[in-house]
Amino acid sequence: MTQPEMSFTPEQITVLFIDAARNGENDLVKQFLEAGMPADCADSRGYTPLIVATYNDQLDTACLLLDSGADPNGTDAKGATALSGVAFKGYEAIARMLLDRGAEIDRANHAGRTPLMFAIMFGRQGMARLLLDRGADPDLRDAEGLSARDLAHRQGLGSLLAETPAP
Template sequence: MTEMMPAGSFSSEQITALFIDAARLGDTDMLMQFLDAGMEVDAQDSRGYTALIVAAYNGVLPATGLLLERGADPNMQDAKGATALSGVAFKGHLAVAELLVSAGAKLDIASHLGRTPLMFAVMFGRQDMVRFLLGQGADPHQRDVEGLSVLDIAETHGQSHLFASEGAPNR
């Protein structure tokens, strides 16, 4: 028989999970309640996810904005080294990317595999995101841990056309 936990006896991991779930769902009222009660805005779960990383990844603009307004660090990295901008570039949420960059998200933070947001945008054919990141000054010359450049990745994923009108970066 399993014992029920008394009300109010949640572990810090459970509280963090509820906070991050509120971000995933875009529940700004719940996020504000957590933050007003003293929740650390950049609390990380066991995977290193923060509420901002999850809200941004899921394209939840209002929650992303709220978390940034309340001081979330747009450059926090999860356990794999990915930032909120990495996830947004992968998913193609341009409005969220614009918000993150305007809040100080660095364009070229690489994951543990050396992959930058620009590389993720190229890998998944997010042409508008590629243009946005390049326009903001993302470095197309960085290489991942395998030594691949953005152009190498574009060719491998059948996305070299993304650079046809932009002028291909040097290898």
């Protein structure tokens, strides 16, 4: 008996590639890349392999994707970058690597929120310090007119920005 031929749509192949990145399956990620999958392909929500890998704490996979041409400033459908996701999650090692590889520290999403804002909103003090030390601007404002400095005061984290003078 012969096996039925398996056929996948381009969307299904993209999902499989992104799942491999999410799970840190580097051998499989390499196979997708070698087969010609673009490092910055995106699913229906705009998630790229790099965004998903970094959000799931897959440092080695993220490095592999960046080495293969992934854009450290690529965005999802909401305008969020990989750095925004790791700022929210608190993955400092990945944030350092992304910044070292060209991620824009103050790149805001469609709502005007920067990685520093996400770090502060979710109580990631170590991440906020890292971003501030790397030059994040605590006074940029989101679509609601709030800055990271405002958010820090609301969260009781005003001391976090005490060393950073207001304009």
